[in-house]
Structure formats: structure tokens, C-alpha cells
Amino acid sequence: MRIVVTAKYVPDATGDRHFSDDWTVDRDNVDGLLSELDEYAVEQALQIFENSEDDVENTVLTVGPEDSKDALRKALSMGADRAIHVEDDDLHGTDALGTSLVLAKAVEKAGYDLVICGMASTDGTMGVVPALLAERLGVPQVTLLSDVLVEDGMVVGRRDGDAASERLEAALPAVVSVTDQSGEARYPSFKGIMAAKKRPVESWDLSDLEIEAEEVGQFGYTEDLDYELRDIRSDISGCDDKIAKVEEELGDRSAARGASRPHVRRWTEMRVYGRRKGIPSSSRPSQRPCWR
Amino acid sequence: MSILDILSDDEQFMVRTVKEFVDKEVKPVVQELEHANTYPEALIEQMKRLGIYGLAVPEEYGGTPVSTPCYVLITEELARGWMSLAGAMGGHTVVAKLLLHFGTEEQRRRWLPRMATGEIRATMALTEPSGGSDLQAMHTVARKDTDGYVVNGAKTWITNARRSQLIALLCKTDPAASPAHQGISILLVEHGPGLTVSRDLPKLGYKGVESCELSFDDFRAPAEALLGGVEGKGFAQMMKGLEIGRLQVAARALGVGRAALEDALAYAQERESFGKPIWKHQAIGNYLADMATSLTAARQLTLFAAREAEAGRRVDMEAGMAKLFASETAMQIALNAVRVHGGYGYSTEFDVERYFRDAPLMIVGEGTNEIQRNVIAGQLVKRGGLDA
Numbered sequence: 001m002r003i004v005v006t007a008k009y010v011p012d013a014t015g016d017r018h019f020s021d022d023w024t025v026d027r028d029n030v031d032g033l034l035s036e037l038d039e040y041a042v043e044q045a046l047q048i049f050e051n052s053e054d055d056v057e058n059t060v061l062t063v064g065p066e067d068s069k070d071a072l073r074k075a076l077s078m079g080a081d082r083a084i085h086v087e088d089d090d091l092h093g094t095d096a097l098g099t100s101l102v103l104a105k106a107v108e109k110a111g112y113d114l115v116i117c118g119m120a121s122t123d124g125t126m127g128v129v130p131a132l133l134a135e136r137l138g139v140p141q142v143t144l145l146s147d148v149l150v151e152d153g154m155v156v157g158r159r160d161g162d163a164a165s166e167r168l169e170a171a172l173p174a175v176v177s178v179t180d181q182s183g184e185a186r187y188p189s190f191k192g193i194m195a196a197k198k199r200p201v202e203s204w205d206l207s208d209l210e211i212e213a214e215e216v217g218q219f220g221y222t223e224d225l226d227y228e229l230r231d232i233r234s235d236i237s238g239c240d241d242k243i244a245k246v247e248e249e250l251g252d253r254s255a256a257r258g259a260s261r262p263h264v265r266r267w268t269e270m271r272v273y274g275r276r277k278g279i280p281s282s283s284r285p286s287q288r289p290c291w292r
Numbered sequence: 293m294s295i296l297d298i299l300s301d302d303e304q305f306m307v308r309t310v311k312e313f314v315d316k317e318v319k320p321v322v323q324e325l326e327h328a329n330t331y332p333e334a335l336i337e338q339m340k341r342l343g344i345y346g347l348a349v350p351e352e353y354g355g356t357p358v359s360t361p362c363y364v365l366i367t368e369e370l371a372r373g374w375m376s377l378a379g380a381m382g383g384h385t386v387v388a389k390l391l392l393h394f395g396t397e398e399q400r401r402r403w404l405p406r407m408a409t410g411e412i413r414a415t416m417a418l419t420e421p422s423g424g425s426d427l428q429a430m431h432t433v434a435r436k437d438t439d440g441y442v443v444n445g446a447k448t449w450i451t452n453a454r455r456s457q458l459i460a461l462l463c464k465t466d467p468a469a470s471p472a473h474q475g476i477s478i479l480l481v482e483h484g485p486g487l488t489v490s491r492d493l494p495k496l497g498y499k500g501v502e503s504c505e506l507s508f509d510d511f512r513a514p515a516e517a518l519l520g521g522v523e524g525k526g527f528a529q530m531m532k533g534l535e536i537g538r539l540q541v542a543a544r545a546l547g548v549g550r551a552a553l554e555d556a557l558a559y560a561q562e563r564e565s566f567g568k569p570i571w572k573h574q575a576i577g578n579y580l581a582d583m584a585t586s587l588t589a590a591r592q593l594t595l596f597a598a599r600e601a602e603a604g605r606r607v608d609m610e611a612g613m614a615k616l617f618a619s620e621t622a623m624q625i626a627l628n629a630v631r632v633h634g635g636y637g638y639s640t641e642f643d644v645e646r647y648f649r650d651a652p653l654m655i656v657g658e659g660t661n662e663i664q665r666n667v668i669a670g671q672l673v674k675r676g677g678l679d680a
């Protein structure tokens with residue numbers, strides 16, 4: 001099985017963070033690190049590997065500037081098998097939409113059965129990339145899982161909410177995202193740190209992924225979006241039509257991609273206060289914000 | 293420029309990993325463990341997984357060996373979180389080095405692979421109730437007979453003795469030898485009949501890990517337990533082993549000093565009196581300046597000794613200087629951190645009082661600072677002073 005973990009290199013939240021003149025994050029003057037929430041994704045991938053009798057290859061993928069290699073290195077030291085770094089000057093300032101495009105192309109090129117994402121990045125904290133990525137790949141998405149298992153060609157997991165805990169499963173290939181309740185990420189061992197040097201790190205740029213510079217970057221999607229918004233604002237009464245039109249277009253696009261609507265089965269477990277079946281108390285939803 | 297720049301990329305990553313471990317896992321629990329005097333089982337298990345117990349074990353025996361400066365900086369990080377954690381790997385490293393330098397191939401194969409993972413932990417037993425400085429006057433005797441050695445005597449202050457399966461025991465195989473050190477050997481002993489851990493000694497600090505009295509009553513050790521297979525070499529072997537031991541203790545002092553400085557620096561910016569943060573009162577600012585200056589000097593001195601050791605040179609004097617200066621510095625910084633914290637410095641709800649209780653150990657342990665001065669003075673005369 002081929003697992004791809006998406007990992008973001010983020011500015012250290014305890015560092016002194018600033019914007020650059022173009023209002024993107026100034027990454028040069030602050031230390032970066034592997035997003036803590038993505039460490040959980042790496043951990044889950046490693047656990048799937050450890051618990052599986054089949055071959056599992058864990059690839060960790062990042063899109064980001066040169067220093068992002070540090071995030072890859074950490075994931076490799078934790079135990080990932082190989083790493084892919086997508087780097088291109090034209091990516092500067094790319095938003096979630098653009099990032100999901102790059103990730104989707106890279107995931108496809110790398111080959112995958114399962115993509116594991118963190119629930120959000122610790123800097124942007126939007127948490128939309130996993131869903132965008134699944135949509136672009138045309139595969140099921142099962143997000144915000146607090147545990148993940150792979151069995152018989154399915155990915156199975158639990159999503160804990162305030163009122164209920166759901167058991168979700170989807171046929172592979174699929175995209176999942178995991179929360180900080182999925183299990184503490186391991187520290188890289190010294191042996192892992194030494195072994196990581198010998199693992200391959202591939203570097204791809206936009207041309208390797210057949211992406212045009214105009215599709216990404218700081219202005220990749222904003223122009224379209226501005227236009228739509230202005231349009232809607234100028235004619236509130238036409239809103240329903242607009243939505244219908246957008247829906248239609250989306251429908252056309254997924255038809256063009258040949259993707260059917262992702263199929264996700266779901267059960268909602270009744271919540272028994274104090275002792276929910278099979279859920280250790282330590283992994284119940286916490287009160288604190290999930291990214292600490 | 294970071295102090296870590298002297299290390300390779302990999303080693304920098306290791307030190308940063310330990311730093312992260314300390315900040316996330318150790319700092320949040322240390323106060324509770326300390327005051328309940330709880331053995332930090334979970335933390336030690338995590339240290340094993342990191343590879344802390346294999347830092348002095350070569351790859352061919354399953355370890356991940358690092359340079360001496362890296363070893364010093366990893367130890368410093370651990371001690372910054374809790375000196376006891378650094379103490380729980382110090383003697384282990386000395387014994388690993390003893391095996392490496394002086395053990396027979398069979399002894400290395402027997403112990404090092406399991407020591408590298410921490411499955412087996414090791415400690416060293418030198419000090420006796422009648423004295424730790426004058427080791428040549430020790431009373432513990434190993435008498436050879438046809439089946440090996442019969443050991444009688446007592447040791448005290450042996451740290452990690454209960455949890456170490458391997459004890460490097462300094463003892464006399466020839467009590468009549470003259471000079472006395474020629475009758476001293478190291479036996480690699482395991483717990484068994486005749487060896488009793490009789491007491492855990494109560495102590496000022498260094499909580500959570502045990503320091504014990506051991507008694508040997510007709511304890512039997514096989515002939516193969518003799519380190520290196522030749523009698524009478526134990527004193528010289530141990531003096532060599534203590535070079536890394538003293539660097540380790542110096543590094544522990546650096547960790548305690550750094551923690552005390554970090555806490556004092558943060559507190560001095562938060563706490564206000566007379567309408568300003570207290571660091572703006574020159575007296576407090578001066579404490580901080582002096583703490584940082586002396587800590588930096590102690591660190592550089594320790595790293596200098598570590599680099600000399602790494603180059604394969606004899607470093608009894610250099611390691612002695614590092615241990616002497618770093619431990620006295622840590623004590624001074626810990627005291628000043630108490631001052632900066634005012635009444636809270638005396639509170640057991642803050643960490644600074646722990647630094648103040650932990651710092652003196654580094655003054656006394658691994659050869660007292662008076663003994664270090666003897667070593668330094670002796671070497672100065674022997675070497676004709678310091679190098680130009």
C-alpha cells in the first residue's frame with residue numbers, strides 16, 4: 001500500500017512572526033518547523049505501517065520553500081520511507097486552492113492508495129486543504145479522524161464530535177485528515193536521524209507537475225474569486241441563480257474529471273455519557289483548542 | 293551564531309530533538325515527580341527510545357555514537373529539564389566507555405548491544421562508607437579462587453544501583469599491593485546472592501533516582517567479570533572513564549545553570565516593582581548579566597574540554613577544570629535565580645528552589661571540586677603549565 005502524508009513547513013508559532021511587504025508570511029526571519037498537526041499524520045502513517053502485514057510505503061510530501069526540507073527530514077527521521085519536495089519560485093504566496101492543486105498533481109504523480117493529512121496547518125489553521133485535495137483527486141474524503149485503520153481495502157476511522165462519535169469508512173483510494181487526538185507523535189530517534197540521510201528526497205517543480213505559473217502563486221485564484229464576489233454583491237436578488245450556476249459548473253467539472261460523488265458510509269454511535277464503547281477516555285474530545 | 297553550529301547537521305538535529313522532548317515532556321511533569329520523589333519511568337522509557345543510552349556505544353554494537361561536544365550538549369538539555377534525568381544516563385556512559393576502551397571483545401559483545409538500547413542499564417560503584425576521595429584506601433576486596441572471585445565489602449552513594457543490571461565495581465584484587473593502585477581492579481558484576489542493596493539514601497536534591505548502599509557478603513563473580521581480563525589495571529581504567537564522567541557532570545551543571553538563567557530572565561521581565569519590570573533595576577539586570585556571562589564561559593570551557601577529548605587527547609585536567617568551574621557557576625546562578633525570584637524563589641511551587649538543591653551535587657559528585665583542584669595543580673606542574 002502506498003501512503004502519502006502531506007506535511008507543511010510552518011513558521012514557529014513561538015517565534016517572532018511578521019508579514020513581508022507583499023503581505024505573505026516573512027519566512028526568512030523566523031525559524032520554521034514541521035507543523036505539529038502534520039506530525040500526527042506522519043505518526044498515523046507509521047502506525048499503519050507497523051500494524052500491517054502487507055508492504056506499506058510511506059511518502060511524505062511538502063510544498064514549500066527550500067527550508068521545507070527540514071520538515072521532510074523530520075518526517076523521514078520519524079520513519080517515513082521517502083520524501084517529495086515541490087518547490088518553485090512561482091509558488092510564492094499560493095493559497096489553499098492553489099496548494100491543493102499542487103498537492104493533487106504531486107500525489108497522483110507519486111502514486112497513492114491513501115493520503116493522510118493533518119487536520120489543519122498550525123499557521124493558517126483553515127483546515128480546508130484535505131477536502132480540496134480529495135475533491136481534486138475525485139476520491140472519498142474522511143476528515144477529522146481521531147483514529148485510523150486500514151482493512152480490506154477500506155480506511156476506517158472515528159470522528160469525535162461534541163454530541164456524537166461517528167465511525168466512518170471509505171473505499172481506497174481516499175483522503176483522510178487526523179486530529180491531535182489520534183495519538184502523540186513519536187520523537188525521531190537518533191538512529192532514525194542517522195537513517196534519514198540515506199532515504200531519497202525528490203525535488204519537483206511546477207513543470208514536473210504540468211502546472212502553469214498562472215494557476216498558483218499569490219494571484220492564482222484571487223482574480224476569479226473577486227469577479228464572482230463583485231457580481232454577487234451587485235445583485236443580491238440574483239443570488240439563487242448564481243448559486244445554481246456555480247453548482248452547475250461544479251457538476252460539469254466533476255463530470256469532466258469522470259469522478260462520481262465520493263461515497264462515504266457513516267454510522268452515528270449513540271453517546272453514552274461517561275463510557276462510550278471502545279473509546280478510551282484519553283481520546284475523548286478535548287475542551288481546549290485542537291491546535292494548542 | 294548558535295552554540296550548536298560546532299556540531300554536524302545530524303548532531304544539531306539530535307540536540308534539538310532532546311530540547312523538544314524536554315520542553316514538551318519533562319518540563320510539565322518535573323515538579324510533581326520531584327516533590328513526590330517518583331522514579332520517572334515513562335521519561336526514562338522515552339529516553340531509551342530516543343537512543344540516549346546508546347550515545348557512547350559504537351554502531352557495530354547497536355548504538356548511535358556521537359561526538360563528545362554533542363554528548364555534552366545533549367546532557368545539558370536533559371539537565372535543563374531535570375538534572376535527575378541526566379544523572380540516570382551518566383554512569384551508564386562511563387561504563388560503556390570502560391567496556392569500549394578496556395573490555396575484552398567478549399565483554400563488549402555481551403554487554404554493549406543491550407546497553408545501547410537501555411534494556412540493560414549500568415552504573416559504577418567507587419565510593420565506600422569510609423571515603424570517596426581516597427579511592428586507593430578502599431576496603432572492598434575480591435579474592436580469587438578456582439571458580440572466580442569472592443567479593444566482600446560495602447559501597448555507598450551508588451546511583452541507579454537498583455535499576456542497573458550491570459555494576460562496574462572498583463575493588464581490590466590485591467589488598468597488599470604497593471603502590472595500592474596496582475592492586476585495584478574493576479569487576480563487571482550483576483545482582484545476585486551476596487549482593488544486597490541495603491538502603492536508599494535520603495538526599496537534598498537529585499530526586500526520583502535512587503542512590504544506594506550496597507553490601508557484598510561472599511558475593512561470587514566469575515573470572516570473566518574482570519574488566520579487560522588483567523588484574524591491577526582498575527584504577528587507571530577508572531580514571532580514564534571518569535574523564536567522560538566529569539564532562540558529563542560539567543554538562544549537568546550547565547543544564548541546571550541554564551534553566552536557572554532562563555527562569556530568572558523570564559521572571560525579571562514579568563515581575564514589576566516601583567512601576568517597572570524588575571530587570572530594569574540595575575541590581576537585577578546585573579545579576580542577569582553576570583549569570584549569562586559566567587554560564588557562557590563555563591559552556592565554552594566544557595566544550596573546549598569535550599573537543600580535546602574528541603581529538604583523543606588526555607583531558608583529566610581539562611575535564612577537571614570544566615567540572616570545577618561549571619559546577620561552581622551553576623551554584624552561583626541558582627542562588628542568584630533565587631534572589632531574582634524574591635519570595636517565590638523559596639517556594640516549592642517554582643523550579644528555582646530545585647536548581648538550588650540540585651546544583652551542589654555537581655560540586656561533590658564525580659570527584660569533589662577540592663579533588664579536581666588537586667588534579668589540575670598536579671597536571672599543571674607535570675605539564676609545565678598551560679599550553680601557550
Ligand SMILES: Cc1cc2nc3c(=O)[nH]c(=O)nc-3n(C[C@H](O)[C@H](O)[C@H](O)COP(=O)(O)OP(=O)(O)OC[C@H]3O[C@@H](n4cnc5c(N)ncnc54)[C@H](O)[C@@H]3O)c2cc1C
Pocket residue numbers: 383415416417418419420422423424425426448449450451452495498503653656657658659660661662663666
Ligand atoms: C547524590 C550522590 C550520588 C553519588 N553517586 C555516586 C555513584 O553513583 N557512584 C559512586 O561511586 N559514588 C557516588 N557518589 C559519591 C561521591 O563521588 C563522593 O561523595 C565524593 O567522591 C566524595 O567522597 P566522600 O563523600 O567520601 O567525601 P570525603 O572523601 O570524605 O571528603 C570529605 C571532604 O574532604 C575533602 N578532601 C578529601 N580528601 C582531600 C584531599 N586530598 N585534598 C583536599 N580535600 C580533600 C573533600 O573534597 C570533601 O570536601 C555520589 C554522591 C552523591 C552525594
